[in-house]
Amino acid sequence: MGTDSAGTEQRQPVMADVAKLAGVSHQTVSRVLNGAPHVRPDTRDRVLAAIRELDYRPNSAARTLVTRRSQTLGVVSFDSTLYGPASMLDGIERAARSAGYFVSVTSLRSLDGRSVQEAVDRLRDQGVEGVVVIAPQTSAVSAVARLSSSVPLVAVGSGNQTRVPMVSVGNRFGAGEATGHLLDLGHRTVHHLAGPANWLESKDREEGWRLTLQAAGAAVPAVERGDWSARSGYQAGLRIAGLDDVTAVFCANDHMALGLLRALHEAGRSVPEEISVVGFDDIPEAAYFTPPLTTVRQDFGELGRKALELLVGELEGVAPAHAHVQITPELVLRRSVGPAGHR
Amino acid sequence: MGTDSAGTEQRQPVMADVAKLAGVSHQTVSRVLNGAPHVRPDTRDRVLAAIRELDYRPNSAARTLVTRRSQTLGVVSFDSTLYGPASMLDGIERAARSAGYFVSVTSLRSLDGRSVQEAVDRLRDQGVEGVVVIAPQTSAVSAVARLSSSVPLVAVGSGNQTRVPMVSVGNRFGAGEATGHLLDLGHRTVHHLAGPANWLESKDREEGWRLTLQAAGAAVPAVERGDWSARSGYQAGLRIAGLDDVTAVFCANDHMALGLLRALHEAGRSVPEEISVVGFDDIPEAAYFTPPLTTVRQDFGELGRKALELLVGELEGVAPAHAHVQITPELVLRRSVGPAGHR
DNA sequence: GTGGGAGGTGTGAGCGCTAACTTGGCACTA
DNA sequence: TAGTGCCAAGTTAGCGCTCACACCTCCCAC
Secondary structure (H helix, E strand, O other), rough: OOOOOOOOOOOOOHHHHHHHOOOOOOHHHHHHOOOOOOOOOOHHHHHHHHHHHHHOOOOOOHHHHHHHOEEEEEEOOOOOOOHHHHHHHHHHHHHHHHOOOEEEEEOOOOOHHHHHHHHHHHHHOOOOOOEEEEOOHHHHHHHHHHHOOOOOOEEEEEOOOOOOHHHHHOHHHHHHHHHHHHHHHOOOOOEEEEOOOHHHHHOOOOOOHHHHHHHOOOOOOOEEEEEOOOHHHHHHHHHHHHHHOOOEEEEEOOOHHHHHHHHHHHHOOOOOOOOEEEEEEOOOOOHOOOOOOEEEOHHHHHHHHHHHHHHHHHHHHOOOHHHHEEEEEEOOOOOOOOOOOOO | OOOOOOOOOOOOOOOHHHHHHHOHHHHHHHHHHHOOOOOOOHHHHHHHHHEEEEEEOHHHHHHHHHHHOOOOEEEEOOOOOOOHHHHHHHHHHHHHHHHEEEEEEEEEOOHHHHHHHHHHHHHHHHHEEEEEEEEOOOHHHHHHHHOOOOOOOOEEEOOOOOOOOEEEEEEEHHHHHHHHHHHHHOOOOOOEEEEEOOOOHHHHHHHHHHHHHHHOOOOOOOOOEEOOHHHHHHHHHHHHHHOOOOOOOEOOHHHHHHHHHHHHHOOOOOOOOOOOEEOOOOOOHHHHHHOOOOEEEOOOOHHHHHHHHHHHHHHHOOOOOEEEEEEEOOOEEEOOOOOOOOO
């Protein structure tokens, strides 16, 4: 009545099956699989042959259970449809793979602290070894800082939180470059189409813009505000086109700049002759806007890679636990910018 | 010398700890956790209180080991930086979460069959219960069809493979709509800026375009070809601008259309007065191109959701294993299209 | 009063693996 | 010859959970 060797049941082979076929103990199979030393070459070959013959796949749950390592990292993203987050995710995934980790993603619906906590908890319940949070909103960042989590965590975005390791872009610097460039061209001042008030990136870019104007002794005009979308840029553009003292606009991202260009075009204000426009991000399409957009390039892929590097470092204990890596953006000159008009 | 109860070691609480604190057996804790019937309300409450007090988290690896269910699905994507794949991924993730699954992603570097096989194997080794492949290239699709995998699998993209369940967009139909609309406006024929030859979506859109022209008895001009990017659209645009019999162009995606618009603008060919342009995808920015782009809308999020639905259905045995779901795209009219010019 | 069927709970085994220890052999030294 | 060491295995004990089953009440029917 032994159910052991009765029948040719179609179940997945396990280590013991490989061991039996190779004429060794299961432990030797394990040794071969994990590249342990002190296995004779011909033994190793027999084991490998058996593995191939049975098409054996180690059971990762069993391994995880005993090693307490899932080889999986979690990524919390906000809106992974946007170019920035999507690129970061891509960079993270590639870096994770080459470091030998899997990547499990979850995106947030809303950006309050509770959602962030839930997302991180969810990933933690799944057994991830560490988490990267792509959440550049102020609320999310402070949520991350408050996070009660025993999981190593890295934030990517902006802000100066000191509690969590972080990788961010020099938004202030980039905004300063853009604004400075416009001032250098003779513009008396530069208007600003900012992003949502609760995004850190918005804040930093706005601050970079403001400080540069102030340092140059230029007037600081009232800020227009959008939600990153081309649509909101268009609407802001209609308002800006109505002002007659505008000669230069710095937009907090390229999509809004696109909408702005559209609105200016419709209003008959020519770019760059009447009004110069600068964006931020350098999405692949920016060079093909009408006119091609001068913008501040940030390397999202690199951002993701750095974040992962930091996390893996922390995980494997070879990293300073409170690093803050900064990526420097770069001004890319195109035709949407010209010297100040003479009025 | 007992290491058992010696010291207050800081290790994660396990089910037994909860059981002891609540004064029940580990099995009862398990019952509460899994919502099994026949647990007295006050017992349940005691267990829940103990769980909260210890901040107990079930170990998913242990559960997976015994249940043989990882609650994880894999997604193989090609270039998740592109708007389409990113949106699908987003749709898949959201749908997966609400169905109670985690999502593990991996992106392909190249699109040959071996890469696809490797990616699927990798996910399978990780223990995913099923896989969604977002890989619309011909090579990838045939690779999927040939895939030696014991994991349930759904493809999203195009093509008529019958071996794997699939969800796709009515590319032929959409291309036909676009082309037909242009012909209806009096254009003698419609030029086509196609995508890469090895993408199924390219092929289908090209075919839809061609068949519509033929059905209308219109001439079928030579196809220009790009790689989906705005840059390639620009280059093709320069070539097209050199032809003088062009009055309408149907582009296989919006990004190439953007590049095309740019090239036409530079060449002094006005859109839509001289040349009408239609895109495909309806990315959020399309409405803000110069001029706003008439295009064929496809709902990527829906695509992802349907794919997941199919996969979960297969997994839980409530689905026809060879379904082929089709999403119908829709022509969105904007200003980049006008009646044929009179020459 | 006794048998039976529920509801409610505990016990033991085992998922497939790795870690730690044990064992056996062989070479090389004292 | 016995002793030391290292290589190349095997043996055993869990990791933390769920499943199958055993068990113990009660309560009700006859």
